Each structure stands twice: as C-alpha cells, then as structure tokens.
Amino acid sequence: MDVTTLNQMLASAKVDEQHPAAVELGRETLDTTSRQEVFERCARLAGGMEQQGLKRGDRVVMLAPNSVDWIISALGILHVGGVVVPLDTQMPGEDMQHALNDCEPHFAITTRALRPRLAEIEEQVRLFVLDDESLDDAQDEVGAEPWARLLEAEPIPIRARVEDVAALFYTSGTTGPPKGVPLTHFNIASNVEALRTQNLADSRDRILVPLPFHHVYPFTVGILIPLTLGAPIIIPFSLVGPQIVRALREGDATLMLAVPRLYEAIWNALHERVAGRGKLAAEVFSGLLKLSIVARRRFGWQLGKRLFGKLHQRIAPRLRLMVAGGAALDPELGARLQGLGWDVATGYGLSETSPILTMNPPESVRLESAGAALPGVELRISEKGEILARGPNVFSGYWNLPEKTREALDDQGWFHTGDVGWLDEDGYLYIQGRKSAMIVLSGGENVDPERVEKALTASAKIREAGVLAHKDRLAAAVVPEPDLLHEASGEDLPRAVESAVNEAARELPSHHRPGELRITLDPLPRTRLGKLRRHKLKALFESLGNVDETSPAAPEPITPEAMAPEDQQLLSDPAAEKTWHYLARRFNDIRLTPDSSLARDLDIDSLSWVDLTLALREHAGIDLDDAAISRVQNVRDLLNEAAGASGADEAGEDFLTSLGQPEDMLNDDQKAMLAPRSALQRTTGVVLLGLARAISYLFMDLEVRGNIPTKGRYLIAPRHLSLLDPLVLARILDRHQLESLYWAGWTGMLFSGPVTHWLSRCARVLPIDPGTAPRSSLALAVTCLERGYSLVWFPEGRRSLDGNLQAFKPGMGLVLCAKPVPVIPIWIEGTWEALPPGRRMPKRERVRVVIGEPIDPERFKGDEQAIARLVHDEVAALAKR
Secondary structure: OOOOOHHHHHHOOOOOOOOEEEEEEOOOOEEEEEHHHHHHHHHHHHHHHHHOOOOOOOEEEEEOOOOHHHHHHHHHHHHHOOEEEEOOOOOOHHHHHHHHHHHOOOEEEEOOOOHHHHHHHOOOOEEEEOOOOOOOOOOOOOOEEEHHHHHHOOOOOOOOOOOOEEEEEEOOOOOOOOOEEEEEHHHHHHHHHHHHOOOOOOOOOOEEOOOOOOOHHHHHHHHHHHHHHOOOEEEOOOOOHHHHHHHHHHOOOOEEEEOHHHHHHHHHHHHHHHHOOOHHHHHHHHHHHHHHHHHHHHHOOOOHHHHOHHHHHHHOOOOOEEEEOOOOOOHHHHHHHHHOOOEEEEEEEOHHHOOEEEEEOHHHOOOOOOEEEOOOOEEEEOOOOEEEEEOOOOOOOOOOOHHHHHHHEOOOOOEEEEEEEEEOOOOEEEEEEEOOOOEEOOOOOEEOHHHHHHHHHOOOOEEEEEEEEEOOEEEEEEEEOHHHHHHOOOOHHHHHHHHHHHHHOOOOOHHHOOOEEEEOOOOOOEOOOOOEOHHHHHHHHHHOOOOOOEOOOOOOOOOHHHOOHHHHHHOOOHHHHHHHHHHHHHOOOOOOOOOOEOOOOOOOOHHHHHHHHHHHHHHHOEEOOHHHHHHOOEHHHHHHHHHHOEEOOOOOOOHHHHOOOHHHHOOHHHHHHOOOOOHHHHHHHHHHHHHHHHHHHHHEEEEEEOOOOOOOOOEEEEOOOOOOHHHHHHHHOOHHHHHOEEEEEEHHHHOOOHHHHHHHHHOOEEEEOOOOOHHHHHHHHHHHHHOOOEEEOOOOOOOOOOOOOOOOOHHHHHHHHHOOOOEEEEEEEOHHHHOOOOOOOOOOEEEEEEEOOOEOHHHOOOOHHHHHHHHHHHHHHHHHO
C-alpha cells in the first residue's frame, strides 16, 4: 500500500479545486468553502505557525466546536509537521487537566467561550483565539493572539513526514484517566486508503457529520475520507436534534455519519410522533414497517422509500446511507432504519487502530456482526476469546504509558483490543462485550453487565442502570424515569424501583439479577459517546449510602457536568445554553433538570408561555412561536425548541410592540366575538344572567363591601376559588355594567363544542386559548379594552386547589403593559367551601366579597411580572378588611 502523509494524500486527490469542501450552517445561514480555499488557507496557517516557532513534533491543543476553521487548523498543523491534540469541549475538568499536563503542548487554539478552560497553561503556550479578531495586533495582556493573523503568512511546502505523529487522541476514560493515543500519518493514511476500497461514497455525495471532530472516528471518517473522495462535509450549526435535521435538509445530505445513540434518538422521536397520531395510525405504520423489513430480508426488495416517501421528503429528501460507528448498533434498530428506506453500514474499531478495523458495507451488511476486516488488517481470537488486531493502522504505544503499552501490544505486534468476540467462517466478526467490564463472582459465574443494563433499561420505569460487583454480590445503581418519581416518593420509591427491576430482570439467568439496588436521581457518569465510566460508577455506588436509600437531591439547578451526555451536547447549541442559564437564574432555589416539567415543577402554564418567550428573546436571542407550546412538556423539550428556533431580529417587532396593533393579530373568529350580538343572542344572554343570579341566591349568603365603578373601562381582577366565582360577580354587577364588559374564559371549558361556543358568545365570554394561541388570546383582551369595554380577568389562571391565594400569572401584566387601564382588585372568600374543585354539587355557604379601590395605571412600573405582583398584593391586602 503506497501511503504518504495525510496532506500529500489530500493534495493528490483528483477533484476539481472549485468543488465544495465544506458546507457550514450558521443560525440562519449556509456558507460553502471550496477545496481551493481550504487547502490555501491550510498552507498559509502552516506558514503562520512556523513563523511563530512551531517545529515538527510540537503538540498543538485544539479546544473548539466544529467549524470549517477547525478543519483548516487541523490540516495546517499536520502540514507543518505539528501534532494535533483535539480535546473534547465537554471533557470533565479533572480529565482535561490530566490531558493538558500529559501532552505538554506548545500551542493551543480555542474560542473566547472555551478559553477559561485553558487558563492554567496560557503562560506556557502560544494561544490563538479562533473567534476573536478584536485582540491587539500583537497580543492581549496574557499572550493570546487572534487566529486570523496566522493566515496572513505566505504558504509553505508540506513539512510533515510519513513517520511523524499526526495526532494525539485521548480516550474517553471508561476504566480510568484518559490515555493518550498517538497516531502517525502512516497509521491514519493507511486506514483512509483501506476505507476508500469500500466504495461507500464518492464526490457526488454530501456527508453530514453531526459528531464532535475531537474524536478519532469523525476525524478520520468524517473529515479525511470526504476530503479524499471530494465529497463536501456538512457541518451543522450545533450537534443537537433540530439543527441536525435542518442540516440534513438544507445541506442536501446523502450520507450521515453518526453514533448509534443519535439513530436511536431519531427512531424514538419518529415513533413518538406516530404514536401521538392515534392507535390506528401507529398500527398502520407498524404494519408497513414490518412488511418493508420482511421484503428486504427475504427478497431484497427495498420498499421503504416508496412506503415512507413523505417521511423522507420531510426529514432528508436525498439521504440514502446511514453509517454507524463509535459503538455497536442494535440490530433491531438497524433493521428498522433499513425498513424505513435507508441503507445502513456499520464498522468496528478503536482509537488505537486509527480507528476502523472492520466494515459492514450496505450491500452485504450483517447487522448482528461488526463486519469483516479491512484490507491490510489481520484479526484473530485469543485462547481467552479476546479480539486481537494487527496492521498498518495499529498504533505503536500509549503516550507516556510504557506499562500500558506492554499490556496492549505483544511481541508479535498484535494489539489486544480488550473486546471479547468470535469470527465466523466468512471472516465476519461478532463482539460479545468488553473483557474489562465482565464481572466474575466468587461462585465462578461470569456476568456481562451490559446485558443486564440493557434488560433493566427496557423497563418504562428505569431510565439508567449501572451494574457492578459489590461485596461479591451483583448490584446496580438505578436512575428512575421522571414519571416514576411522581408516582412514588419517600419510602414508596425504593419499593417501586425494586419491583420494576425485578420485573425487567425476570427473563435473565438468576446470577444476572442484581441483589442490591441503590437509587440516584442524577445521571450516571458516562463518556461523550454514552459509555459508562465504570471506574466512577463504583465510587458513585459507595456514595449512595445504605441499601434502598435514594441519593439526596439538592434544591438547586443541576450542573451541566452532571447531565447525561446527550443533554450536555444539547447545551453545545448557543441558544440552548443561554436558555438553560436563564432558567437556572430564574429557578435557582429548586431542583432544575432537563426533565423538569414546565407546568408541574416550574409553574409555567400556557399563559406564562408568552412571558417566557419574551424573556428568552431578551436573554437567549431567539423567537419561539405559539405552536411550540404543544411540543414542550419539560425543560429538555424547551432546550430543543431553543436550538431549532430562529434568531430574534433586533430590528424586528417584538410581542409587546405587536400588541400596539392588537387587531392585526386576530383571526376572523376572534374578531367576531367582539361584534354586536343578535337579538336572539342578547335574549339568551339575559336568560343566562338570570339563571346565574338564581343559582347564587340559592347557594350563597352574599356579603359585599365596596362598589365597582359604574363609569369608565376597567380590568376587573378577582380572586379565583371556584366555578361559583363568576356567578358572584354576575350578582353584584348591574345590568348596565354587564352590558359594557366581557369575560375572559378558558376555551377548554366554555368553547369545547358548538353549543357551549354559542352560549359563551351570548354571555359575552371571550375565548382565551392558552394551549395553542396565547398571543392572540392576549391580543383579543387588549382589543376588548381598546374598544372601550371592561374585562373580567382571573389573574391566577386557574382555580385554587387548596383555597389559598396563588401567584398571579404575567398574562394580565402583558395586557396592562399594552393597554394601561385601572384595575379593580376583588377579594372573594367562601366559594371554595361551597364548591371546591372536584365536587359536583355546591352547598350553601356564606360568601364575602371585598372590592378594592381602582389601581391607577400610573403605578404600573416595571415589566409584566412586576405589574402582576402589584395587583396580587392589592388583592391579598383586601382579605384584612
């Protein structure tokens, strides 16, 4: 195999230099960079680094998110003969310090946001900041320089040699501190050449890489392979679901390179969406999918794109191939993806093997297998069942770890992978698990913890499980699903978790069933790719205390470092990160996690949604529309919406400005609610009023203090305890007052059908639809006031469940910000005792009503929250009168 340096290999590719090398998506942009631009800037950057003193073999730390500039930086370092040391932007602090101390870098490239993570080495390295051109022409106070200055140098020839170390990758550290894995140009280039023989793609393809470039898998397969083939690399704005789907569509991706967890997320989102359409739709979808899978397996017919054509058009019209690596792809998931109409390819390898050892190409894929060895790679199975590998892509030893090197490489050059498996007669490799993860109990039983963990997490009540040996017993640290936490608490929670674990483990052999459980509410320690960090699992288990105890949950937001890897990845999106930080500041005295329910845990109901979107516009720079309400149940959903939201246009009109012209926000049905009523509707309204007053006389002994003004327009803000509250107001208002006011009513109760809709129209009730249209509902309220009518608005948003005064929602504050009118505070007591929530028939009670003096709009200072608090305090003060 004729192998050269990586830069020579890329330069020799027979591809038009004007052909796109990369397509990079911004928040709302899409930029294309040609091969000529990439390689010219790479050579200039190499010249700039050489001028700064970089020599062959010098290590250059790269700590930055994916971008075209990241690729140019890496290629430039390779060009001049330096060693790329790509580090995970989400690497835990302890591991980061270990890697920085271990590699002894001479240079570092980072961003403004990530620069603080390199603070301890800033004085020892030449530091270049990718996104900061505002630094002085020379240096800032601690020596950082703008990265762009490196591009001002003249291009230089390739300095690297084939035997030079090209990159130093740090493993994810599942069994201990990260180990440095040096790979030479020869190692990586030989793997690239071997992968090219698999014919997975060519220059007509467009390859989406939704993986962080710091890992050897996307570095080799996601950057070097596409550049060698001439296929453009599509770089999403961030590595989160909405932006990945956007990149698939806008980038015209034909091939996606990802890890199994991402494909699982795609399948789960699709499955949930279908299930949400009803039982019939779910059964039809399931039937068509099974038909497609069977037709492909038995006859080779590929029906998926025809049966699910609309799905392809919506998600990725041109996507044909999904490549999975970094971990084993579940065969059932692979079959589902095939059934939906996509080809699937898988592979197996490790950082130490540059990284691919075997490939499972789509035309001959065996989903249960890891594939067959690449050209030049030798595989064999040791007497103990361990997979051994040898070839030009295998590294020569760990960085600064001679003992670990002797353990991993034998005298004949065989690399001991640490994985257990077997080869079939066709040379296909089958992997059974990690040798180091296997648990051997004193009775001689061998337990594969991953098998047990997979069985436990199949339960709808168990989110995560980490299995280990504890005092010669099989034990597990368990993270319950949030729904279970709301179903059971206190002493009931351990029993509920134990029951769920026993049910899930019923099909396992007896020695595979955990005998000791400990519960934690925080995610288990995992690597960026989702693998359990088993050396930290043991420490976590010990820290959880006695059997059946639950780890305490501090009443404060969880730290990003303690989140699950996919949630940490979600925060890599700038808008999602700003949204999280805003929520953490606003709810700093409660346990805030990505699973926190907006309604149940944060008390953000649908009318509070508008207030939240205004805050996110200010603090996160995004616009969320009303349609997002139906998709947001918890904080994780909100972060996903933030990641996929459009940026707030500073020159654009915000919601409060829009409320200056409220009628422009109304549809025809809403405008009709304010139109004059017909004679029949007026007559019906009088009948309804009489009925309401009759019921109030029947069940209430009413005591009223104060009066509602007879002239002017007001917003009437009563306390809300019971369904009887509107009847109380109808009794104390005279007919003239009733003719000049409207009532704000929840659509779910008063507009649920044509009859109730018509009766509500007769009674002058305006439809407030917090579930799907809170903005237009608020605009309807403002329009009502603008037309000179008064409005009854229950500012608590719902009836009190316990008879206590609740916090007032900011919706009323938004209405008053847009249309400042006097507010009539009203205290009501006694209706909760007469008809509390849950009771069908009222009982007769004494009801007391205190009407306060109008609140002058001149007192409305500050934002909608401040106005809501002011009115709340005025209503509460009436209780003492």
